[in-house]
Amino acid sequence: MPIFFGRRIACKIAAALIAGAALVAGVGAAGAENAKLRFAYLLADSDLPILVAQKNGDFAKAGLDVELTEVQGGPAVVAAIASGSADVGYASPVPPINARINGINVKMVMALGHEVDPDKKFSWLIASQASGIADLAGLKGKKVAVNANGSLCVLTLSDHMAKAGLKMEDVELVVLPFPQQEAALEQGAIDATCTVNPFFSSIAKNQAVGVKILAEGVLADEREPVLNDVIFATDDFIAKNPDTLKTFGKVIFETRQKLLADRGAMEAAATEFLGLTSEAAKDFKLPVVKPELTISEAEVQVLLDAMKRAGMLTQEVPVKDMVSNMAP
Amino acid sequence: MSILRSRQGYSALVLPVVLLLAWQVLAWRASTPLFPGPWQVAVSIWRLYPQIVGQIGYTLMRAAAGFFVAAIVMVPLGILLGRLKAVGSVLEPILDMLATLPPPAVVPIVMLFAGTGDAAKIAVIAYAAGIPLIMNTYEASKTLHPMATLVARSLRLRRLETMVFIDLPASLPMIATGVRLAVASALLVSVTAEMLLATNGIGVFLQRQQENFQIANGLAAIAFISMVGLIVNDLVQRLERRLLFWHYRSTETQNDR
Amino acid sequence: MGSFRLLEILAGFRAIISFLIIIVTWQSIASLGLVPEKYFPSILAIAAGFRDMMMSGELVSAELRTISRALIGVASASMLGIGLAVLGDLFPSFRRGFAPIAALVQPIPPAALVPMAVFMLGLGPKLYAFIVILVTVWPPYFNGVAALASVSDVQIRTGQMLGLSRWQILRQIKLPAAMPEIFAGIRYASSISLIAVVVAEMLAGHDGLGFLLIRKAFAIRIPEVYALMFVCAVNGLIMNTIVNGLRWKFAGWQSRMTGQAA
Known part of the structure; x- marks a missing residue:
């Protein structure tokens, strides 16, 4: 017994401390290759085209190296991006709006889902x-x-x-x-x-x-389409990689069109990626109102106004600081 | 001697102060609201302390309720199991299994039976506090000095009397260790339970700040949780020393912690 | 060593009995029908969920990740805890400076730290290392400090009489004497580290048991959620067996001398 903590204790402790330091120092910044896109998301219906495109290798074919990271909840997506673990994220519009208000430099770049009267409600x-x-x-x-x-x-x-x-x-x-x-x-x-x-x-x-x-529906008044799901990225990434974002959007758009046209493929994907039972997959619907992914300041302003009425805005930030349309 | 003491007192301050300064410098260099320094946290504490103190009151009440439920159920059960050695040794792995269930996984089950109100949270806290209590009580009453049993027999005590008058006092020092762990875990889990079945309490406050990206406010809440934990732990230790003075008197000559 | 084998077999047997008791209790509660079966499924349904996850391979890979994270976590936290305790023993002013930090950091629940830690550390191994070490380092540290301080004077004086240096006394007399109590701390730390890993995976992970738990819950696959909880419970036993085995190796002299089973 004393042998273990005998001569080599100093080495062991030093090794432990170094190992701990190495763990903490951990992964450094990844190489800044243009076509690389690290995507953080929370699992939801709107992700389906992205997950399918990744599996089919559609991103790779378009010259993108997409890395997917699933996290729990919108705030966690923002956290992943703010901490530098991801470049681009998917969530409902509320977390990126909240993030911007609190000084985290992210902008919404594409819309993935909307709701509208009378029956497109999610x-x-x-x-x-x-x-x-x-x-x-x-x-x-x-x-x-x-x-x-x-x-x-x-x-x-x-x-x-x-x-x-x-x-x-x-x-x-x-x-x-x-x-x-x-x-x-x-x-x-x-x-x-x-x-x-x-x-x-x-x-x-x-x-x-x-x-x-x-x-x-999210809002009481949905005569005009109301934004439901968005893709957002850091200001820095938007400025440096506009083409990467556009290609990313283009692949999502094309995959989504294919899924919308093929109910069988849609249900199979819902079962595979969302873990739904085949029974639950029969009711599955993508929240698509507008086929294109374009996001506008006007539709974000509608949400900002609603959040203000609800007392969810701690301070006012102009809508142009929140949106930068990157849809293809 | 007193000069020596005070000099040691100052030297004890060096490490915390250096760490605080290092944190502040890192925060300045990061210059993002996501990595606030001690100064911003102090400002948050100043702004929010009435609110935080109010919320922490709910948390403490729940933690106390959960702890007492656990103590009332688990201490007698532990002594009983320690006495019935065969049963106890077979059931021991059950404790190991129950001890590693994470509270976020236990909460949904408890909710099925107890809803989302205080009862559910207190049940989860009692569960978490109960584990160290029963483990220590069981261990203590199992490894009781054989002499104690002989004394009981010569006094012709009945089984229940033995448990109350001999086993319980003899196990107290070890139970006290369990109590300390249980109090700590009751506090810890009451915050977690509030974050998962949220209505009020410091856990809810903390979660709301985090989900709205108010990191400095969240750290302010965490600072209060630490302070409360520190004070409660200290109180428990003082109480323990006072109640178990006979035990400490007999061991003090051997060592001075 | 022979008696250890026997104990190990007995311990394995006890574990099976305990597991059966839990299963029977669960099934009885399920049969009482207090809660609809949909939310509190029978053991058979849970077993089917378990089988499905085994077949798909997702359970094995998640389990391996979680267990190895917990093991690495508890190993590094123990080394760090013992290291700090030793430092405190060698330099009393370090111990006094560290004491308030320890007392303040210890009561912070991991669930409270995870969301903020993500901002500062990202989602990678750094996050797990931080969370797990921060919550598991305390039992080995506190037990180490207490045990090193309470080594009997007679033993230390004997060492001094033999002309040993302070460092030699520490590593040849104090540490071996403190090992049993340190291991009690490590044992407690091992269950906390499992909890911390699963909580971190639940809140910010993208793999492991905690992540799988959330994912199954969000896919409304309730029997599989419970199957995963049973796996978490069994992990407690696995960790304990590993720690007890190590304890026998490093601190077994005490058990052998006092004739108690570890």
Whole structure:
């Protein structure tokens, strides 16, 4: 026994410290090759074309070296980009807006999904039958779940409640990840929630919940298409690699067109990449309203106004600092 | 002697001060809101402390409730298992398995049975605090000095009486170690549980700051969590020394921690 | 060494019994029907989920990543903890300066640190190293400090009488004497490190058990989520067996002398 901590203890400790330092010093900056694009995303329906394109080698064929990193939640995507672990990211528009307001230099470069009246809706406010909530006004004093703070869901809830004359303080807010919401509704732990697919279609089929749809869509007013999913990048990357971004967008666009034209391929991809059961994949829809990926300052301004009404904006930043259209 | 003490006191300050300065310099060089220095954190603390103190109150109440539930259930159970050696030794791996379940994985199950309110959070905290408590109590009552059992027998104590009057006091020093670990993990897990089943508490505050990219505010909340942890741990140690004075008196001659 | 083999076999057997008890308890709760089966599935459904993940190979690769991260984490955290404890023993002013830092950093939960650590360290191995070491270093450190301080004077004086230097006393008398208590700390650290790795993978990872857990949850595959939790539980046993084996090697003299099983 004393042999282990005998003569060589100094070496061992030194080795441990060096190993620790090496771990901390870790990976340095990667080589700055133009065609390299590191993409951080949270798993959602809109990613599907990107995942399919990567698997089929479409990015490589277009001369891009795309590296995909999946993370949990919009703030984590921003964190990945801000820390230099990724160049480009996908999330709902709220995290990049929040990031810009707080001094993180990212801009939205493409739109991946929209919602519009009457039936292209991809987020829902729902209540369980047991809660006795019949309409938006009925939310007053109830337990309502959102998936995360500072998320699109918070905006959804506050915008619709404002229409019914309610404020956020009128409900008891619970932060609960999407996967737990169905059980929480059925067990009566929450009365209402904001949800997206595939969870919505699962809850809608659940007789025990007896779902009551209170509102559809992120904003109460969706006569014009409302931005739902965006791709964003750092100012630095946009300035240095405009062509890379354009090629990236072009490949996404083409893959998405192919998927939209081929229902079988779409369902197969939803099963493979989103992990859906083949049954759930039958209900799968891409949130596509406009075929092209163009993003405009006007549609971001709509969201900014809504966030301002909801009290989600801590300070004002001009919309031109938030958007830089890079769609092909 | 006192001069020596105070000089040592100053030298003890060197390391923390150097680290704080190094942090500040790194933060200046990074010059991004994502890497605030101690100065920005101090400003956040100054701005937000009424709010943070209010939220940490909820957290402490839950942590205390969870800890007491754990103590009431786990200490007797540990003594019982230590007495029934065969049962105890078979069940030991169960504890090892339960000890490594991460709170974020336990929370969804607890929610099924206890909802999203205080009951659920207290249950998760009790679970986390219960593990070190039962492990230490079990270990203590299992390795009890054989003399103690003989004394009990000569006093003709019944089984329950033996457990209350002999086993419990004799195991107390080791249980105290478990208590210290349990208090620490109750605090730790109450913050985590709040982040996962969020309504109020410092965990919620922290998460909201982080998800809105207010890193300095988040660090301010973390600073408060550390301070509270420090104070609570210190209180527990003082209490332990006072209550277990007989144990410390007998060991103090051997070593001075 | 022979008695160790026997103990090992017995310990393996106990583990199986314990696992069966957990399974039976789970199944009984499931059969009570307090919660719809959809959310609290039967053992059979969970086993099917386990089989599916084994067949696809995703479970094995995730498990290997998580376990190796936890092992590397606990190994480096232990070395660092012991190293700091030794430094503190050699230089009391270092120990006093480090004490308030340790006391302040220790109560911070990993879940609170992960989101901010991502900003500063990115998503790579740096992040795991930081999180795991920051939460697991304390038990070996505190136990090390306490144990080094409480080595009996008689032993130290004996060393001095034999003309050993301070450094020799440390490595030949104090450290061996402190090993059993340090290992108790390492054992506790090993379960914390598993938890820390899984939490970090859940919040900011892109592979490993924690990531798989979240991914399965978001695909509404509940039996597979529970199957992964059972895997996490068994990992506790695996870690423990490894640490106990090492303890026998490095600190076994104590168990052999006092005749207690490790």
